[in-house]
Amino acid sequence: MKAIKLPKQIKKIGLLLSTIAIVFATLLCFEGNKTKADANDTNGEIDQYIQKKLEKNNIPGAAVAITHNDKVIFTKGYGRTSNHTPITEDTQFAIASLSKAFTALSVMQLVEEGKIDLDKPIKQYVPSFQLNDLRGSKITPRHLLNHTSGLTDKVYHDMTLDPQPKSFQEVIQQLRNVSLTSEPGKEYHYNNTNYQLLALLVEAVSNEEFSVYLKHHIFDPLEMKQTFNVVNTKELNKGNKVIGGHYYLFGQPIAKDEPEWFVDGPAGIVSSAKDMAKWLIIQSNEGKYDNNQLLSSKGIKKMHTPASSEISYGMGWNTFKDDNGKNQIQHSGILWTYKSEALLLPDERYGIVMLFNSGMNIFVDYYSFTDGIAKILTNQPQKEPFYNNQLFELLVGAIIIVTIILGIRQLLRLQRWAEKYKSRPRWLSTIYLLLRLIPLCLLIFLPKVMTFIGGGRVLSWEGIILMMPSIFILLIIASFFNLMIAIFRVKQIFR
Incomplete structure (x- = not known):
């Protein structure tokens, strides 16, 4: 050719x-x-x-996962567990209140299946639910999701109940004596009981135990093989799956089992950074993971939308704007020996989660971790403060030493004080003596003080001590010395 x-x-x-x-x-x-x-x-x-x-910050161990769109771009573990095992992306942590977003998703799945109406009274689905308040019959799933049911820690302080409930039925029984703080739908009050009721709602509608529902409809479709749900924090201390967390004593992490708490619904999930990355993907990928559509894009958007212009909480997520006016979606998880932080950047479609094996402490700013990562991802300048929990703990330790020295010194100088008392107006000496009782009053009323500072959250004594042991020790020492000084000075007066 x-x-x-x-x-x-x-x-x-x-x-x-x-x-x-x-x-x-x-x-x-x-x-x-x-x-x-x-x-x-x-x-x-x-x-x-x-x-x-x-x-x-002397944090013993943590793990991080970062996603972008439908891809995992970074996962890593840091430090060691309480039994000195290196932490990896597969290490399991209690994620605490990050569980609320999972509970909210399970409710929204049933909403999209037509089995739940967000605005119908929950009593229609759970007939046994009844409060000592007629307004309780108006509470809807939407109110529970948005924390606007009117239930608060002050009327039902779930964290301080002793003994803790063992089931949803016991929670329902205890709620029969509870009255609401406000009209349903009017005020925002963060309360774990709302999400206990939502978990019970899922059980009532799906005819599956809540833990089983989570596994079948969320964990398995997302291939979250290291993730499961517990009913009580005591389950975290059993077996070898979950290693104990830590609390801080003068800035040093101390291994400890988590105190008992009924957490089914609001705070019971255990997961790893690797698994949580998959959870982040559906938040930024319109409810889809691989070929599994767990929730519609409208459903995900509804979860991320605040309840109203006055209430920033959506459904299992907080919503706010950063310093540049960009949207951010966030939630924290708090236990006494574990901590977690999740942050979504919907404009850039990033997801960040950090899991810690150290618990809530008033001196540790866990949110700054995810915030700093977000600033790196979006090329924003970071504002890293010079102070940290170690500096604060050192300061408290120094104050304790000074308190002891001054206390001993004043006890040894009682005679000199008695001489000054003779030349001083009695009313002024009386005021000085009463001021000595301030540390003791703070110690006695510490739970109420913490409730006021914490926006109405009611904490147990054990929880307060684990959260701020150095401050608690300072108050005990200051109360002891000031009380002794006041007693001995009154004796000097009567002599």
Whole structure:
């Protein structure tokens, strides 16, 4: 067969097109490598940032997961567990109140199946639910999801109940003596009981135990193989799956079992950074993970939408704007020996979660971890404070030493005080003596003080001590010395 000769012009055009294609492919390759290098640089910066903050705050162990759109871009474990095992992306942590978003999702799944109406009274689904308040019959699933049911820690302080309930039926029984703080739908009050009732609602409608429902409809579709739900925190201390967390004593992490608390619904899930990455993906990917659509995009958006212009809480998530006016969606998880933080950047479609094996402490700013990571991802300047929990604990320790020294000194100088008393107006000496009782009053009324500071949350004595042991020790020492000084000075007066 005779070969066909192409005109020279066509050959030149073909050569030109081939050259352009090669150059374009090279540029694409260069850009791809550049993007990959940029991503590696960002991950390296995040890695260094986390390591420095963990060391600065003396946090024993943590794990992080970061997602972008439907991809996991970074997961890593840091430090060690309480039995000195290295933490990895597969290490399991109690995620505490991050569980609320899972409970909210399970409710919204049943809403989309037409089995739950958000605005019908919950009593229609759970006939046994009854309060010592006629307004209780108006409470709807929406009110419970938004924490606007009118239930508060002050009327039903679930964290301080002793003994703790063992089931939803016991919770229902105890609620029969409870009255509401406000009209349903009017005021926001964060309360764990709302999400206990929602978990019970899921059981009543789906005819599955809540833990089983979570596994079948959320954990399994998301391939969250290291994730499960517990009813009581005592289950965290059994077996080898979950290693105990820590509390802080003068800035040093001390291993401890989690105090007992009925957490089914609001705070019972155990997970790993690897599994939580999959959970983050459906938040930024319109409810979809791989080929599994767990919730519609409208359902996810509804969960991320605040209850009203006055209430920033949505359904299992807090919503707010950052310093630049961009939307952020966040939730914290708090136990006494574990802590967790989750942050979504819906505009950039990033998801961040950090899990810690140290618990709530008034001196540790856990939120700053996810906030700092978000600033790195969005190229914003970071404002890292010079102070940290170690500095605060050192300061408290110094105050304790000074309190002891001054207390002993004043006890040894009672005679000198008695001489001053003779020349001083009695009313002034009486005021000085009464002021000595301030530390003791603070110690006695510490739970009420913490409730006031904490926006109405009611904490147990054990919880308060684990959250701020150094402050508690300071109050005990200050109360002891000031009380002794006051007693001995009154004796001097009567002599």
